[in-house]
Amino acid sequence: MQSLINTQIRPFKSEAFHNGKFVSINEQSLKGKWSVFFFYPADFTFVCPTELGDLADLYPEFQKIGVEIYGVSTDTHFTHKAWHDTSETIKKINYPLVGDPTGTLSRNFGVMIEDAGLAERGTFVVDPSGVIQIIEVNAGNIGRNAAELLRKIKAAQYVAAHPGEVCPAKWKEGDKTLKPGLDLVGKI
Numbered sequence: 001m002q003s004l005i006n007t008q009i010r011p012f013k014s015e016a017f018h019n020g021k022f023v024s025i026n027e028q029s030l031k032g033k034w035s036v037f038f039f040y041p042a043d044f045t046f047v048c049p050t051e052l053g054d055l056a057d058l059y060p061e062f063q064k065i066g067v068e069i070y071g072v073s074t075d076t077h078f079t080h081k082a083w084h085d086t087s088e089t090i091k092k093i094n095y096p097l098v099g100d101p102t103g104t105l106s107r108n109f110g111v112m113i114e115d116a117g118l119a120e121r122g123t124f125v126v127d128p129s130g131v132i133q134i135i136e137v138n139a140g141n142i143g144r145n146a147a148e149l150l151r152k153i154k155a156a157q158y159v160a161a162h163p164g165e166v167c168p169a170k171w172k173e174g175d176k177t178l179k180p181g182l183d184l185v186g187k188i
Contacts, residue, residue, distance in 0.1 A: 004124070004132050010108040016070070017080040018096035025070065025098060027130060034067040034153065035126040038144075039111050039119040043075045043083040043090075047143045051121075053089040054146040061150055065157065069095035074118055076101045111137060125153055127160060 013026045038055060040048040052071055055062075062069055073080075077099035084090045084097070098105065100119070106112035111122035123144060125134035133156045138144060155167040158177070165177040168188075178184065 003135070004110060005135060007132055009126055009130050009132060012105050012108060014072075014098045014100060014105060015077040016096035016098040017077045017084060019094065022077055022081075023096065025096060030068075030126060030130060032128050034065070034128060034157065036062070036067060036069045036149065036153070037072055037105070037109060037122070037124040037126065038069060039072045039106060039109065039122040039124075041113075041116075041118040041121070041140055042073055043079050044087075047121075047141065048073070049087060049089045051143050051146075052093060054144075055095070055149075056089075056093045058146045058150055059094055062153070065150075065154065067153055070098050071095060072098040072100050072105055072119065074100050074103055074106060074112075123149060125149075125156060127156070133160075 009027055009030070011027050013024065016023050016025050038051070040051060042048065055069055055071070059069060071093070077097070080097035080099060084093065100106055103112050103117065106119040109122055109124055111120040113120060121138040121140060121142070121144060123134070123136040124132055127133050134152055136144065151172060154173050155171050158173070159165060159167060162177070165179055167177055171177065
């Protein structure tokens, strides 16, 4: 399988439940801003609401750095609304919940579990030009951490704004970066 890192996202059109309305989203909707596609297996499940709630808690921090979150499952946008209306955790979500009942988005991002018709727990960070910069895929029984995702996005934004610099392990905003070069070889 070929990596999707540094590839352009493929065209798509999906319906989402967002702020009490149904809205259309496509690849053009993403242009000019950082985006996260946060795939999860299904609504009305167990690990999924804990992850989506964690993202909801930090959503204002993502917004401050110009990032939009898109929660995506193979459920419909109607199911997302029903889940929103019945779950206290999901009610606090202010980012779009995207329906992918045909599996187009899940297949485009390589996270479709074909025999189940569900998406893997995949996280994809897309830069303002529509290029995938970060990929993380977890087994279905392992939840993700929104704070770590936020840290990684800040690193991606930093290196995008500072060509020639790289962020080392555990880098946090304000920490020193590295400038790869011959003088660093064997000194780290």
